[in-house]
Amino acid sequence: MKPKHTFLHCLVLLSTMYTATILAQTELASWSDSQAKNRLMEYVSTVTTKGSSFVDTEQRVAVFDNDGTLWAEQPIYFQLVFAMDRLKAMQSQHPEWKTEEPFKSALAGDVKSALSSHENLAKLIFASHAGMSQVEFKQAVKEWITTAKHPTTGRKYTEMVYQPMLEVLDYLRANGFKTYIVSGGGIDFMRVWAEEVYGIPPEQVIGSSVEKTFTFNQDGSAQITRQSELNFNNDKEGKPVAIDAHIGRRPLIAFGNSDGDLAMMQYTMAGSGKRLAVYIHHTDKEREWAYDRDSHIGSLDKGLDYATEHKDDGWIIVDMKKDWKVVFSE
Amino acid sequence: MKPKHTFLHCLVLLSTMYTATILAQTELASWSDSQAKNRLMEYVSTVTTKGSSFVDTEQRVAVFDNDGTLWAEQPIYFQLVFAMDRLKAMQSQHPEWKTEEPFKSALAGDVKSALSSHENLAKLIFASHAGMSQVEFKQAVKEWITTAKHPTTGRKYTEMVYQPMLEVLDYLRANGFKTYIVSGGGIDFMRVWAEEVYGIPPEQVIGSSVEKTFTFNQDGSAQITRQSELNFNNDKEGKPVAIDAHIGRRPLIAFGNSDGDLAMMQYTMAGSGKRLAVYIHHTDKEREWAYDRDSHIGSLDKGLDYATEHKDDGWIIVDMKKDWKVVFSE
Numbered sequence: 247m248k249p250k251h252t253f254l255h256c257l258v259l260l261s262t263m264y265t266a267t268i269l270a271q272t273e274l275a276s277w278s279d280s281q282a283k284n285r286l287m288e289y290v291s292t293v294t295t296k297g298s299s300f301v302d303t304e305q306r307v308a309v310f311d312n313d314g315t316l317w318a319e320q321p322i323y324f325q326l327v328f329a330m331d332r333l334k335a336m337q338s339q340h341p342e343w344k345t346e347e348p349f350k351s352a353l354a355g356d357v358k359s360a361l362s363s364h365e366n367l368a369k370l371i372f373a374s375h376a377g378m379s380q381v382e383f384k385q386a387v388k389e390w391i392t393t394a395k396h397p398t399t400g401r402k403y404t405e406m407v408y409q410p411m412l413e414v415l416d417y418l419r420a421n422g423f424k425t426y427i428v429s430g431g432g433i434d435f436m437r438v439w440a441e442e443v444y445g446i447p448p449e450q451v452i453g454s455s456v457e458k459t460f461t462f463n464q465d466g467s468a469q470i471t472r473q474s475e476l477n478f479n480n481d482k483e484g485k486p487v488a489i490d491a492h493i494g495r496r497p498l499i500a501f502g503n504s505d506g507d508l509a510m511m512q513y514t515m516a517g518s519g520k521r522l523a524v525y526i527h528h529t530d531k532e533r534e535w536a537y538d539r540d541s542h543i544g545s546l547d548k549g550l551d552y553a554t555e556h557k558d559d560g561w562i563i564v565d566m567k568k569d570w571k572v573v574f575s576e
Numbered sequence: 577m578k579p580k581h582t583f584l585h586c587l588v589l590l591s592t593m594y595t596a597t598i599l600a601q602t603e604l605a606s607w608s609d610s611q612a613k614n615r616l617m618e619y620v621s622t623v624t625t626k627g628s629s630f631v632d633t634e635q636r637v638a639v640f641d642n643d644g645t646l647w648a649e650q651p652i653y654f655q656l657v658f659a660m661d662r663l664k665a666m667q668s669q670h671p672e673w674k675t676e677e678p679f680k681s682a683l684a685g686d687v688k689s690a691l692s693s694h695e696n697l698a699k700l701i702f703a704s705h706a707g708m709s710q711v712e713f714k715q716a717v718k719e720w721i722t723t724a725k726h727p728t729t730g731r732k733y734t735e736m737v738y739q740p741m742l743e744v745l746d747y748l749r750a751n752g753f754k755t756y757i758v759s760g761g762g763i764d765f766m767r768v769w770a771e772e773v774y775g776i777p778p779e780q781v782i783g784s785s786v787e788k789t790f791t792f793n794q795d796g797s798a799q800i801t802r803q804s805e806l807n808f809n810n811d812k813e814g815k816p817v818a819i820d821a822h823i824g825r826r827p828l829i830a831f832g833n834s835d836g837d838l839a840m841m842q843y844t845m846a847g848s849g850k851r852l853a854v855y856i857h858h859t860d861k862e863r864e865w866a867y868d869r870d871s872h873i874g875s876l877d878k879g880l881d882y883a884t885e886h887k888d889d890g891w892i893i894v895d896m897k898k899d900w901k902v903v904f905s906e
């Protein structure tokens with residue numbers, strides 16, 4: 247970039263900031279004027295205002311779980327729907343799946359049987375997510391995410407993201423935070439659409455992954471191939487380890503919705519200075535789903551107790567029903 | 577950040593940019609006015625000027641090997657010196673090392689015997705790099721890097737960085753590039769000092785790593801512990817895989833100095849559009865070291881042939897002796 251461009255760029259930036267000033271009045275517009283919202287805004291104000299709790303911009307890291315935190319996860323994780331749909335798209339090349347389990351059940355739409363064991367789940371995931379190049383896989387995700395519809399709402403999956411959380415992402419970025427996804431979901435599945443939907447670039451998306459290998463061909467082409475082996479399961483105690491590996495800094499703020507996020511949130515809160523851990527509690531069976539301790543997906547049990555016990559120490563439990571004026575983006 | 581701060585911040589930025597305009601005249605000042613420098617600057621101009629080869633800022637990724645590319649690596653990788661020094665610091669707690677190999681040789685300063693096999697190397701690395709918390713390890717690196725001196729030059733290791741490469745890092749960042757380290761060295765070893773020395777923040781440092789585990793304690797403290805097991809060896813075909821995992825974008829420019837960088841450079845060049853692969857060739861035995869094909873460290877053999885064959889297709893070989901006016905930063 248030439249100096250002239252840089253100068254112009256900053257002028258553009260300045261005018262954008264005037265607009266931001268106006269927008270700031272309506273930031274977190276989908277949040278009720280509740281304790282949850284006020285505590286979040288108070289916290290952000292504290293660490294961004296010069297004083298004893300001020301934190302430099304480069305240290306302002308906020309991490310977000312994805313399923314059940316940034317977008318919905320019922321009746322099953324959306325990535326599993328992708329896996330099922332992908333198997334259907336691949337079945338003509340795999341006649342053996344007609345008789346072989348768990349593929350037979352998966353193709354028949356019998357999700358319960360198909361996912362009846364960890365072993366079955368692994369088979370379905372690897373069959374749909376591995377044995378192809380990164381380029382092919384990302385193309386398949388891209389096609390699916392732009393066309394597939396949720397079974398009960400009929401919305402596209404990218405329209406099942408939570409409007410109040412999009413506002414939190416914008417709000418934190420406007421306050422100098424770098425926003426990261428730290429999800430049990432697949433890193434490459436999310437990276438395809440996270441930038442467009444959440445404004446989170448690939449290098450700030452952390453997730454589970456399969457092993458990959460690199461091949462260089464004599465014609466000058468090169469390929470990264472996805473292998474049928476788990477590389478990293480980004481859940482529970484894996485989350486703080488992945489944060490350390492990818493970011494190398496402890497977050498200031500962590501958002502989650504299940505016991506799978508508890509370790510990441512405790513890691514965040516164990517840092518020095520003021521930090522924030524926010525649980526999204528699914529309490530709204532009319533506008534979304536209501537579930538916690540006994541849910542087969544996104545179970546929030548130990549985390550709910552821990553957050554309740556520590557709510558005077560920076561832990562917030564967001565009550566979706568009361569704290570959110572709107573759930574999904576329009 | 578409040579709007580007022582943001583506005584002021586941008587004014588400060590503008591004045592910084594005026595300074596940058598003046599500095600731009602002396603950018604890459606330590607580079608001879610040679611083909612290598614001119615081709616690099618031509619390339620950057622091409623992808624940052626509106627036109628058919630223009631590349632958006634978010635796609636401007638440049639990756640740099642570290643040992644032998646950003647700082648020196650002779651007579652042995654500096655991190656190995658750290659390992660040896662660390663063993664010496666730890667020896668009082670390990671009386672068994674007095675008789676047990678490879679520790680006995682390492683403590684006696686007999687580097688050749690200590691490093692005589694991969695098995696020995698692994699033992700020394702794990703003993704010095706694992707079995708402690710991340711916090712303790714980083715503290716040990718910090719103390720070492722601020723005090724240790726290179727055996728032949730007497731300089732601190734952070735003064736063994738290449739001035740022309742610091743200028744390349746600044747130059748690329750001034751042109752909207754995000755600069756990453758992609759090194760066979762330890763990710764946590766480098767992250768301690770890379771921000772201060774290279775201006776590269778932790779989240780843009782990719783390296784080899786040991787396995788880690790997370791523990792949360794009842795008193796609210798939390799710890800990431802380094803285990804005596806290799807997690808990832810970031811060398812050769814591992815480098816493109818790690819780039820994909822951490823960045824999720826293919827680089828536009830890759831800098832390396834050995835065959836260990838060839839896969840990363842070929843991966844870079846296999847992308848669409850114009851890209852650049854730059855080998856630093858150690859040709860200056862007066863000011864630094866001269867080595868390539870037969871070196872026990874940083875061997876450049878296949879890579880040298882490949883780059884020579886493809887020098888009309890975006891591959892550059894930097895001749896340290898001819899292309900650099902200055903080697904080390906003052």
Ligand SMILES: [Ca+2]
Nearest residue numbers: 311313314504
């Ligand atoms: Ca979740």
Ligand SMILES: [Ca+2]
Nearest residue numbers: 641643644834
């Ligand atoms: Ca090297």
